[in-house]
Amino acid sequence: MLTRRIIACLDVRDGRVVKGVQFVDLIDAGDPAALAHRHAQEGADEIVLLDITATHEGRATLLDTVRRTAQSLFVPFTVGGGIRTAAEAEAVFEAGADKVSINSAALADPELIGQIGMSFGAQAVIVAIDARRDPNSADPVRDAKVFVHGGRKDTGRTAVEWAQEAESRGAGEILLTSMDSDGTRNGFDCELTAAVSAAVRIPVIASGGAGTVTHFAEVFGAGKADAALAASIFHFGVSSARSLKESLAQQGIPVRLPC
Amino acid sequence: MNVTVIDYKAGNLTSVVKALRHLGAEVTVTDGPEPLEQAERIILPGVGHFAATRRLDETSLTPAIKAAIDRGTPFLGICVGMQWLYKGSTEAPNQPGLGYLPWQCDRFPDGYEKVPHVGWNSLSVNPSSSLLAGVEKGSYVYFTHAYKAPLSSGTVAVARYIEPFAAAVERGNVFGVQFHPEKSGEIGLKILRNFLELA
Numbered sequence: 001m002l003t004r005r006i007i008a009c010l011d012v013r014d015g016r017v018v019k020g021v022q023f024v025d026l027i028d029a030g031d032p033a034a035l036a037h038r039h040a041q042e043g044a045d046e047i048v049l050l051d052i053t054a055t056h057e058g059r060a061t062l063l064d065t066v067r068r069t070a071q072s073l074f075v076p077f078t079v080g081g082g083i084r085t086a087a088e089a090e091a092v093f094e095a096g097a098d099k100v101s102i103n104s105a106a107l108a109d110p111e112l113i114g115q116i117g118m119s120f121g122a123q124a125v126i127v128a129i130d131a132r133r134d135p136n137s138a139d140p141v142r143d144a145k146v147f148v149h150g151g152r153k154d155t156g157r158t159a160v161e162w163a164q165e166a167e168s169r170g171a172g173e174i175l176l177t178s179m180d181s182d183g184t185r186n187g188f189d190c191e192l193t194a195a196v197s198a199a200v201r202i203p204v205i206a207s208g209g210a211g212t213v214t215h216f217a218e219v220f221g222a223g224k225a226d227a228a229l230a231a232s233i234f235h236f237g238v239s240s241a242r243s244l245k246e247s248l249a250q251q252g253i254p255v256r257l258p259c
Numbered sequence: 260m261n262v263t264v265i266d267y268k269a270g271n272l273t274s275v276v277k278a279l280r281h282l283g284a285e286v287t288v289t290d291g292p293e294p295l296e297q298a299e300r301i302i303l304p305g306v307g308h309f310a311a312t313r314r315l316d317e318t319s320l321t322p323a324i325k326a327a328i329d330r331g332t333p334f335l336g337i338c339v340g341m342q343w344l345y346k347g348s349t350e351a352p353n354q355p356g357l358g359y360l361p362w363q364c365d366r367f368p369d370g371y372e373k374v375p376h377v378g379w380n381s382l383s384v385n386p387s388s389s390l391l392a393g394v395e396k397g398s399y400v401y402f403t404h405a406y407k408a409p410l411s412s413g414t415v416a417v418a419r420y421i422e423p424f425a426a427a428v429e430r431g432n433v434f435g436v437q438f439h440p441e442k443s444g445e446i447g448l449k450i451l452r453n454f455l456e457l458a
Contacts, residue, residue: 002372002380002420003399040444045379074278076401076442093271098442121270121307123375123403172403173377203377226373256379256399259444 003254004220005227006241007205008044010035012081013052015061033068040075043242043259047073048101048175048229051081063095070096080128080175086115093120101175103128104148107155107162110169117170126205127166128175131159131192141191151179159192160199167200174204175229181209188215190223197224205229213247220253260455263298265324266290267314269339270306278441282452292323300455301327305339309364309406310351312343321357328359333432333457335390341428341435342408350406359433364408367421375405376420380438382427388415390434391427392453398446400426400438407437432457 010017016030028034036047049069051062059082066079079092080101089100106112106127117125130147137143144159155162163174176196178189188209197204203226206219210230219225230241245255262284266272272288279286279302287294295301301324305311315321328334336344343356348364356364367374379399384391394416407424410417416427418437428435434454440447 002376002378005378070273070277072281074281074442074444074448094273096273096277098271098274117307119270123306123377124271172375201373202375203373226378259399 001254003045003256004225004248005045005205006043006216006245006255007046007048007078007227007229008036008039008241009048009050009207009229009231011050011052011231012062012065015065018052032065033071036069036073036077039241040073042240043245043256044075044230045241045256045259046076046078046227048078048080050101051079053082063091066092066095066097078126080126086112086119089116090119093124099124099126099172101126101128103130106166107146107148107157110165113166113169113171117172121172122170123172125171126173126175127163127171128177129159129162129166129196130177130179131196132179133189133192134158141195144192144195147179159196163196163200163204167202171202173202173226174200176204176206177229178206178208182207184209185211187211188219188223188225188228190218190221193219193223193225197226203227213244216244216248217251217253220248260284261287261299262302262455263287263289263294263300264302264304265295265315265320267303267305267311267318267320269308269311269314270304272304274439274441275302275304275337278448278451279455282448282455284455290318292319295320295323295327295332298327298332300333300457301335302454303334303336303340303343305337305343306403307339308350309339309342309348309356310354312339312351312356313354315343325357328433331432333454334434335454336435337441338404338437338439341437342406344428344433344435345408348406360408360411360413360428360430362409362411364406366406371421375403376407377403379443380418380420380426383417384427385415388427388429389457390429390436390450390453391416393449394446400436400440400443400446400450402426402438404437408435
């Protein structure tokens with residue numbers, strides 16, 4: 001049976017993990033390679049490395065980080081953040097990523113989705129969507145808007161419609177972050193996730209708001225998510241992806257165990 | 260352990276090569292037929308579209324692979340590389356496969372679940388498989404594909420998504436896996452190690 005995926009996310013700046021899941025007993029808890037490896041060992045189904053480096057110099061560091069992280073990582077490995085061209089995506093793949101996640105660059109130039117997919121396959125292209133409910137709409141979920149630039153700029157497009165376009169242009173998966181829920185630890189936006197998931201035929205990864213095991217059960221149930229991104233939850237009472245999955249299995253959700 | 264990995268410009272070879280080197284293999288990557296004559300083992304990876312296998316014909320890799328298989332060289336096709344062992348795929352009806360397995364690959368039917376099939380799914384394993392030796396029933400491996408091979412003689416692992424399909428195939432010295440062993444954790448590494456250690 002196909003299982004629901006738990007994806008560990010590492011936010012990286014200048015080659016160091018700045019947020020996300022950390023392990024106190026790691027000698028270097030800021031090293032992305034060490035953390036990614038540890039997550040895979042502890043049951044994460046995939047690893048996402050999100051580069052939040054702003055500077056140009058940092059981009060060279062990123063490729064080195066990807067290379068080191070991929071070296072002994074034998075689960076799917078996605079790299080996102082700042083990839084603007086097919087050539088930049090290619091460099092990230094050559095450094096060892098299996099998939100790239102593109103966000104504002106895909107909105108600015110939707111053909112980028114197909115360009116990367118042409119060379120590396122649709123499965124290698126994740127379109128990340130940052131969305132916020134539209135409080136002025138009669139249907140705030142269906143009309144949830146896509147934001148860029150860290151949530152500062154409303155693109156005017158709805159998440160549902162952009163997800164459909166991304167699919168038709170060859171995206172392999174959608175990574176949907178609810179900006180309303182992100183950082184709250186009050187649970188995923190299940191209604192938004194379900195609206196997007198029902199509108200496309202490709203997998204949807206839910207992100208933003210994870211705080212408890214129940215939140216994951218909800219987003220896999222009512223939220224119709226195919227996968228869920230976990231970052232800071234591991235600071236708050238859930239020790240590992242494995243223990244999260246064991247709890248989910250008890251609630252009847254199919255997960256990869258043993259792992 | 261030497262293994263020759265075929266590069267036909269279909270997706271990313273990095274992960275496969277990395278996993279093989281991790282297992283201690285000496286890896287040769289080739290986009291032409293010559294190295295296949297001396298190859299101890301051959302891997303045909305591949306992600307993406309079946310049409311990309313056209314390049315195997317254009318670069319004379321197809322007859323070289325056929326000759327190597329006839330000599331008894333162990334051969335492993337991964338994902339599209341497995342599907343290429345069959346007659347062809349409805350994904351690219353005008354592009355023939357090797358035809359070593361006389362069946363056709365086709366798309367998952369619409370209207371049931373999401374397509375493509377992406378993620379970790381469990382295997383029903385035929386215990387006589389040498390490629391899957393030591394892989395227990397119910398083991399999870401990572402898939403990402405929209406087209407699949409039918410169950411047939413030679414199928415040594417079955418996975419279920421919408422309907423049962425061939426997750427692994429084995430006939431003589433020819434092997435294929437629909438999933439990605441290079442991305443399937445310890446189980447996947449075990450399968451690659453089995454391939455490298457085939458007598």
